[in-house]
Amino acid sequence: MTETSKIQVESLNxxxxxxxxxxxxxxxxEPHSITALIGxxxxxxxxxxxxxxxxxxxxxxxxxxxxxxxxxxxIYSPDTDVVSLRKRVGMVFQRPNPFPMSxxxxxxxxxxxxxxxxxxxxxxxxxxxxxxxxxxDEAKDRLNKSALGxxxxxxxxxxxxxxxxxxxDVLLMDExxxxxxxxxTLKVEELTGQLKEQYTIxxxxxxxxxxxxxxxxxxxxxxxxxxxxxxxxxxxxxxxxKRTEDYITxxxx
Amino acid sequence: MSVISERQGRQAExxxxxxxTAWSKRQARQDRLMRSLFIGSAVxxxxxIFSIIVFVGFxxxxxxxxxxxxxxxxxxxxxxxxxxxxxxxxxxxYSTILLAGLSILLAxxxxxxxxxxxxxxxxxxxxxxxxxxxxLFVGIPSVxxxxxxxxxxxxxxxxxxxxxxxxxxxxLPAAIVLAVMVMPTILSVSEDALRSLPGALRExxxxxxxxxxxxxxxxxxxxxxxxxxTGVILGLGRAIGETMAVFMVIGNAPVVPKSLLxxxxxxxxxxxxxxANTFFNTPWNNALYLMALVxxxxxxxxxxxxRFVAGRSEVK
Amino acid sequence: MKKxxxxxxxRIATVYFWLAGLAIIGIxxxxxxxxxxxxxxQLSWHFITGKPSEVSAGGGVGPMLFNSFYILFLxxxxxxPVGIGAGIYLAVYARKSRFSDLVRLSVEALxxxxxxxxGLFGALLFVSWFGWKISIVSGAATLSLLNLPVLVRVTExxxxxVPSSYWExxxxxxxxxxxxxxKVLLPSAMPGLITGVTxxxxxxxxxxxxxxxxxxxAASRHFPDxxxxxxxxxLAVHLWYSGSSSLAPDARQIAQGxxxxxxxxxxxxxLAIAIPGRIIQKRLTxxx
Numbered sequence: 001m002t003e004t005s006k007i008q009v010e011s012l013n014x015x016x017x018x019x020x021x022x023x024x025x026x027x028x029x030e031p032h033s034i035t036a037l038i039g040x041x042x043x044x045x046x047x048x049x050x051x052x053x054x055x056x057x058x059x060x061x062x063x064x065x066x067x068x069x070x071x072x073x074x075i076y077s078p079d080t081d082v083v084s085l086r087k088r089v090g091m092v093f094q095r096p097n098p099f100p101m102s103x104x105x106x107x108x109x110x111x112x113x114x115x116x117x118x119x120x121x122x123x124x125x126x127x128x129x130x131x132x133x134x135x136x137d138e139a140k141d142r143l144n145k146s147a148l149g150x151x152x153x154x155x156x157x158x159x160x161x162x163x164x165x166x167x168x169d170v171l172l173m174d175e176x177x178x179x180x181x182x183x184x185t186l187k188v189e190e191l192t193g194q195l196k197e198q199y200t201i202x203x204x205x206x207x208x209x210x211x212x213x214x215x216x217x218x219x220x221x222x223x224x225x226x227x228x229x230x231x232x233x234x235x236x237x238x239x240x241x242k243r244t245e246d247y248i249t250x251x252x253x
Numbered sequence: 254m255s256v257i258s259e260r261q262g263r264q265a266e267x268x269x270x271x272x273x274t275a276w277s278k279r280q281a282r283q284d285r286l287m288r289s290l291f292i293g294s295a296v297x298x299x300x301x302i303f304s305i306i307v308f309v310g311f312x313x314x315x316x317x318x319x320x321x322x323x324x325x326x327x328x329x330x331x332x333x334x335x336x337x338x339x340x341x342x343x344x345x346x347y348s349t350i351l352l353a354g355l356s357i358l359l360a361x362x363x364x365x366x367x368x369x370x371x372x373x374x375x376x377x378x379x380x381x382x383x384x385x386x387x388x389l390f391v392g393i394p395s396v397x398x399x400x401x402x403x404x405x406x407x408x409x410x411x412x413x414x415x416x417x418x419x420x421x422x423x424x425l426p427a428a429i430v431l432a433v434m435v436m437p438t439i440l441s442v443s444e445d446a447l448r449s450l451p452g453a454l455r456e457x458x459x460x461x462x463x464x465x466x467x468x469x470x471x472x473x474x475x476x477x478x479x480x481x482x483t484g485v486i487l488g489l490g491r492a493i494g495e496t497m498a499v500f501m502v503i504g505n506a507p508v509v510p511k512s513l514l515x516x517x518x519x520x521x522x523x524x525x526x527x528x529a530n531t532f533f534n535t536p537w538n539n540a541l542y543l544m545a546l547v548x549x550x551x552x553x554x555x556x557x558x559x560r561f562v563a564g565r566s567e568v569k
Numbered sequence: 570m571k572k573x574x575x576x577x578x579x580r581i582a583t584v585y586f587w588l589a590g591l592a593i594i595g596i597x598x599x600x601x602x603x604x605x606x607x608x609x610x611q612l613s614w615h616f617i618t619g620k621p622s623e624v625s626a627g628g629g630v631g632p633m634l635f636n637s638f639y640i641l642f643l644x645x646x647x648x649x650p651v652g653i654g655a656g657i658y659l660a661v662y663a664r665k666s667r668f669s670d671l672v673r674l675s676v677e678a679l680x681x682x683x684x685x686x687x688g689l690f691g692a693l694l695f696v697s698w699f700g701w702k703i704s705i706v707s708g709a710a711t712l713s714l715l716n717l718p719v720l721v722r723v724t725e726x727x728x729x730x731v732p733s734s735y736w737e738x739x740x741x742x743x744x745x746x747x748x749x750x751x752k753v754l755l756p757s758a759m760p761g762l763i764t765g766v767t768x769x770x771x772x773x774x775x776x777x778x779x780x781x782x783x784x785x786x787a788a789s790r791h792f793p794d795x796x797x798x799x800x801x802x803x804l805a806v807h808l809w810y811s812g813s814s815s816l817a818p819d820a821r822q823i824a825q826g827x828x829x830x831x832x833x834x835x836x837x838x839x840l841a842i843a844i845p846g847r848i849i850q851k852r853l854t855x856x857x
Contacts, residue, residue: 055460083576087462097453100476109471110461113575159457166461277745284745291662294654298721299675301714305682305690312693366589374586383594385839390597392768392835394775396809397828401603403812404821433596440593464575466582494683496778497809521685521778528689528782533697545686552681556674 006031006170006200007052012066014047014056021047025226027219034192034201036211036232039221040252045204048221049172052202053089054082070170087114090168094175096155098147103139106147106158110166125165133161134191153184157191171195173203177210189214208248212236220244306549313543316340319536325543331507333527333537340540344509349493349519352424352431356492359432360439361485368443373469387437395434399498402430407502414514422504425513430498435488442487446480447473482562490555494548496521520544608829611822617830621788621807626819630807630827632788636705637803639795640784641773643709648716649766656724657750680718685778687715692782705801708784715779716769723765727758760849767842771835777805786810804831
């Protein structure tokens with residue numbers, strides 16, 4: 001954690017009612033980096049990810065202590081505007097979830113709800129986002145066709161494009177390739193690597209090879225605790241904690 | 254639940270072994286017998302609806318022996334018991350459409366808003382109470398609603414608009430009564446449609462920075478449109494086919510209404526009103542069957558419309 | 570600023586929807602209040618069991634109440650087996666064929682037929698052609714046609730909600746389809762079936778247009794009269810009759826009382842039977 005961290009998490013605890021799911025998590029995320037969150041099922045990595053854009057608010061019984069600072073401001077303070085937070089910190093989900101609308105309308109959804117109405121401006125944003133998501137060539141002739149007609153991998157890249165259209169700073173990705181075939185997975189990983197130049201990316205994955213392939217920093221979660229986080233190469237070659245080593249070498253999980 | 258093939262069923266039976274062959278054979282016989290019974294029941298159901306259409310249609314078409322098609326559908330003169338009787342059913346057709354349209358117009362906005370409220374906005378405990386309550390109201394008999402219309406709404410409208418409590422009959426009270434009657438139906442079907450949308454839709458929208466209202470208006474309502482339309486059409490069907498509640502408040506004069514508070518008649522109430530006065534196989538009686546046929550065809554058309562609308566759902 | 574604009578609309582929308590929800594609760598509550606406040610005072614023992622009177626005050630609805638249940642019971646004798654049978658066919662035996670499509674369409678079509686058309690058909694078929702005249706049995710037969718599609722649908726849905734693992738496990742143990750239906754499916758689907766039949770009964774008790782010209786608007790002089798050939802005015806029919814054409818001076822009050830009584834019966838049916846039934850069903854099928 002440094003003074004210039006994009007995101008700073010301090011002493012974060014999360015409770016589902018009486019049950020505690022995250023224990024005293026401290027983590028710093030550097031701008032323009034890719035951070036991978038790894039760990040066995042149920043370890044809390046997705047829950048942690050969702051605290052960064054307050055998507056956990058959608059669950060009734062969730063309670064949080066600690067601070068989450070984005071660009072130096074605590075996003076859990078009472079006068080945070082959640083709507084604009086989510087514009088800045090966007091999320092891609094495990095299963096692609098395009099709206100049952102045309103490809104164009106899917107991408108234009110974000111800009112439209114934030115007030116952009118002129119067709120020329122929307123056209124430009126749609127094209128730019130699709131190019132950034134490496135989907136433009138495949139989609140440009142079917143912009144007005146339903147997004148549900150795309151393949152799984154294309155749909156996921158559409159969801160990424162949809163997210164990019166609102167011009168966030170941070171991209172949260174919750175196991176974005178676990179529902180995709182290997183070829184689409186590779187395409188999305190390539191895309192992620194390209195996006196790093198403009199965005200800060202945090203990706204949850206249960207695939208360790210993926211984490212090793214694409215991330216700069218890796219954080220290992222176990223049973224709600226952040227066990228270790230460090231430079232990816234170092235983590236995979238010489239982990240400091242025995243539990244990390246056991247997980248990485250496949251002894252459990 | 255999947256359908257198990259007969260072959261699988263028989264294989265399962267045969268795996269019992271030689272010792273139980275007699276038992277298995279009897280079971281197999283029983284099985285075949287019951288299967289025929291079940292198929293027979295299904296056939297019987299089809300026979301029933303088919304015979305209704307045929308009988309009513311046949312009787313109704315006899316009308317055209319004495320009355321021209323033009324007169325029935327386009328003349329507004331309905332005096333079947335006069336010396337030279339006329340059978341113009343246009344007032345009934347007109348009022349039926351007017352009444353059904355007005356009822357839906359009154360019911361849908363409230364029902365849809367209520368559905369959105371219950372599915373998206375209300376805290377869980379409110380919904381847990383409201384849902385069974387609205388379902389209950391679907392089960393209240395129509396005559397009960399009719400009585401309320403007669404004892405409360407008609408006098409109220411009469412006093413408000415005509416200064417006397419005896420003149421409040423007409424399409425307006427009937428529409429109000431029908432709107433209250435069909436509103437729970439439209440509400441519950443729409444609410445089901447909204448709740449069965451995948452949660453991922455709402456999440457995706459919120460994660461892009463949309464407000465709750467934007468999510469409802471731009472994503473959820475359009476996605477639930479087939480289900481909502483189905484509910485509206487069901488409500489429409491109920492409004493068109495309702496007899497007794499309407500009968501009590503609409504006035505029952507066989508004329509085209511000039512205002513919403515003029516006494517008039519719709520297809521259903523025309524049948525109910527005149528049935529006792531007619532003899533079988535007379536033109537008057539046949540005309541009533543023809544009106545019943547029109548109602549029947551309207552309802553069947555609405556069913557097909559629902560199938561069409563529901564089939565266009567895109568959301569997985 | 571655009572951001573506050575969408576927040577403002579969101580807040581206005583929230584207020585609007587709360588108002589809509591309260592309006593609905595208000596309307597439904599007021600309906601219930603009107604029925605019960607005007608009708609409950611009428612409900613005396615004499616009212617519930619006494620005989621009606623044509624022209625003088627003080628008539629009761631005893632025979633009508635009896636007829637309501639009697640006609641319902643008789644109608645279920647026909648419609649239950651046929652309805653459940655067709656429902657079993659659709660849920661268990663039907664394959665994607667033109668016949669099964671036809672059956673489904675028939676059920677939907679039958680469910681959409683307006684009740685007055687049933688009444689007309691019943692008057693034609695049972696009262697005239699079968700020669701049963703306006704009687705309890707004519708009314709029951711016509712009512713059974715009305716009940717049929719709902720029973721089919723309810724049966725099919727209840728059977729489909731039984732987890733397919735029960736069905737597969739039973740067949741894998743070597744039982745025939747009928748045995749499985751009888752011993753596994755139907756018992757598991759029973760709560761749903763009971764709920765459905767209760768709802769059908771509730772609806773049938775309120776039917777009027779179907780019965781006016783098949784069971785009549787007057788009731789037998791003897792009480793209780795099980796004779797099938799007697800006139801069989803039900804409570805709902807009597808409500809309508811008192812509300813519109815009766816000559817008795819207290820016709821209005823009789824109508825209100827009948828109204829409250831009918832609603833109470835429907836309420837009791839729903840609360841006492843249908844709701845616990847739904848809860849049991851959820852538990853039996855693993856909380857689906």
